[in-house]
Amino acid sequence: MDKPAEMFDRDFEWSALTRFITDEQPGATLGVVSGRRRQGKTFLLDAACRAAGGFYFGATEAAGAESLRRISAALTEHSRPASAYHFADWAEVVDALLALGGERPVPVVIDEFPYLVKAAPELPSILQEALRPLRRQRTESRTRLLLCGSALSFMGRLLSGSAPLRGRAGLELVVRPLDHRMAAEFWNITDPRLALQVHAVVGGTPAYRREFARGDTPKGPGDFDDWVVRTVLNPETPLFREARYLLAEEPELRDTALYLSVLAAVADGNATRGGMAGYLERKATDIAHPINVLEDAGLLHRDADVFRDNRPTYRIAEPLIGFYHAIMRPVWDQLERPGSATRVWRASGRRFVSNVLGPHFEQVCRDWALHHADPELFGGLPARVGHGVVHDPAARTGHEVDVAVVGVAEGSGKPPLLAIGEAKWNDTMGAAHIERLAHIRDLITRSGRYDTGRTRLLCFSGAGFNSRAAQAAAADPAGVHLIDLPALYART
Known part of the structure; x- marks a missing residue:
């Protein structure tokens, strides 16, 4: 055919x-x-x-x-x-x-x-x-x-x-949504920073460009804000209410208000069951069922902590729903009034970066490591890629790892930790970020859970790297890798 x-x-x-x-x-x-x-x-x-x-x-x-x-x-x-x-x-x-x-x-x-x-x-x-x-x-x-x-x-x-x-x-x-690279091609966006910004809002759903936005794509990086205002935040377009309709169309979601609140809790940064329960002022057992239903419906995704058992976190699987809960739902009454979108969007910039763009960039980095990166970059084929928190007994604190690449265990030995990485959307990364990752690698080695003999250090940045980071990577080309936006969108 x-x-x-x-x-x-x-x-x-x-x-x-x-x-x-x-x-x-x-x-x-x-x-x-x-x-x-x-x-x-x-x-x-x-x-x-x-x-x-x-x-x-x-x-x-x-x-x-x-x-x-x-x-x-x-x-x-x-x-x-x-x-x-x-x-x-x-x-x-x-x-x-x-x-x-x-x-x-x-x-x-x-x-x-x-x-x-x-x-x-x-x-x-x-x-x-x-x-x-x-x-x-x-x-x-x-x-x-x-x-x-x-x-x-x-x-x-x-x-x-x-x-x-x-x-x-x-x-x-x-039939899955288009990944970040195919979505950029579909939207005809060649600038990787703009492509990731658009992907953080509408994801890889094809209909959102052709039918819902009527082919309206940002004309360049400087047009992104105006594009958001005239499409997603515009009450005259189907994209404006699409996130609400996605929930209403799921036959298993009967008590819509409760499911909306669970998603709102996750969008506000409460990614654990305890965090969601605290946000909703309910017991953790009371929200177990809505979490499971949202998972089955493909709207909520459960991520296991790579370093701590039984400490899963949750993320909203559909970017448009995450954008709706973080940006639109709190000020819905204002957005429904014609002409309010520009003012609302100007006031939402910081929240968009911290609650939408930053977490989405981290997830794109994990997806890239699992599905697109050359295994030679890690010294082996990833079995899974996740994130987690590494406990520091001396400092009595926990260190978040945005990207953790776990390899395939050989025989009865410990699984190899191929790489750990940090992802920063708006920060120019330097040697301090590499040193922090090296310290975390030492902590993981002491814990004895993974084989860290070949663990590499990855820095993902949407804003680039300073000269000290470049020098550190040049001094250890096999152990330290700097990955920018063009690398995330490059064809392998």
Whole structure:
């Protein structure tokens, strides 16, 4: 299948769909496609159906009878049978879908599958029976059935545990947001500092540029503030209320006020359960459920402390939601008044840097170390990259490590700590930062948890490095590395 020329990137996803859809082996097969809203799943699957002559059906929130009428009409229009379809139940629908692949592999997409299951909870069990290995309708069909949904909590349970469809799927594809480098290319931004600023606000969601901002991109570094005012903070644009709608669209989030407060606590810098509980003036046990639900919905991400067990921290997974809670929600009434955005944004600069841009820069540095950096930089392949706090017994304090690169343990030995790093968005880094990292490395060595024999020191800066830092790196080219914004955006 030829990928449409207007589709940006998604080479991996298109290749996976192509292999699944064009598989010539007999027997109907099942695939599951998921991902947060606005990532282009519908565009991707609809394009695949058009390329391979398949059938696409987009479900809506409706009663079961209405959904049966809609899919009957859609399948009638697609197949042009002698008499129109009038399905009495979902078992008849599934058999008709399997019949589409009687002569060749045919993709059949059911988009927003959770809407159908909400009205017909028996649907996964019907599919389980229809895809039974020795059932004639399955063995004589080459339908490539793709179930798609944006409700991550629901889609995550579809193939797990004792779910009816566990073990039935031959494809499980997650359509993720574009990473910081691809997002810069998509927004047509070549300046790395501007690219990271934009990414800290809208992340890598494709729809935010094309549909929500109507193609409006910052014209240069000097246009960033005006761009924020005329797009995200503008009540006339869809981006203005998008963060609120993302929460409202999640079926698992029933008590919206509580979930909003949990996210607000994280956006305000309360990244631990105890911190969130204190912010909300509740017991930590009282917020365990909303935290778990937000995690399942893909809105909150749990990060384990690399140096301390059972001390996880949490971060907001969608940048636009983090921006909303840090900048917009506290002054929502003002922003709704036309003409107030410029004044609000001018007064929010410090909060944007400390609560949005700084933490986002740290996370981009961790993502770069895990997914993009040359393993030779660390002297080995990272097994995981995280952050944490290293305890200093003598000073009775803790030292935060923004980037910790852990390698693969050999045999029963301790896992190697390949690198530790510090990330500063607005600070010009110098020799003192390198010395601090060396001291932290000594503390980790004394703790005995990791093998620090080859631990390298990384300095990430959005503002650059002074001459003393450059001299220290030049004196120890294998042990000290200075990584600036162009390096984070460079193609490897």
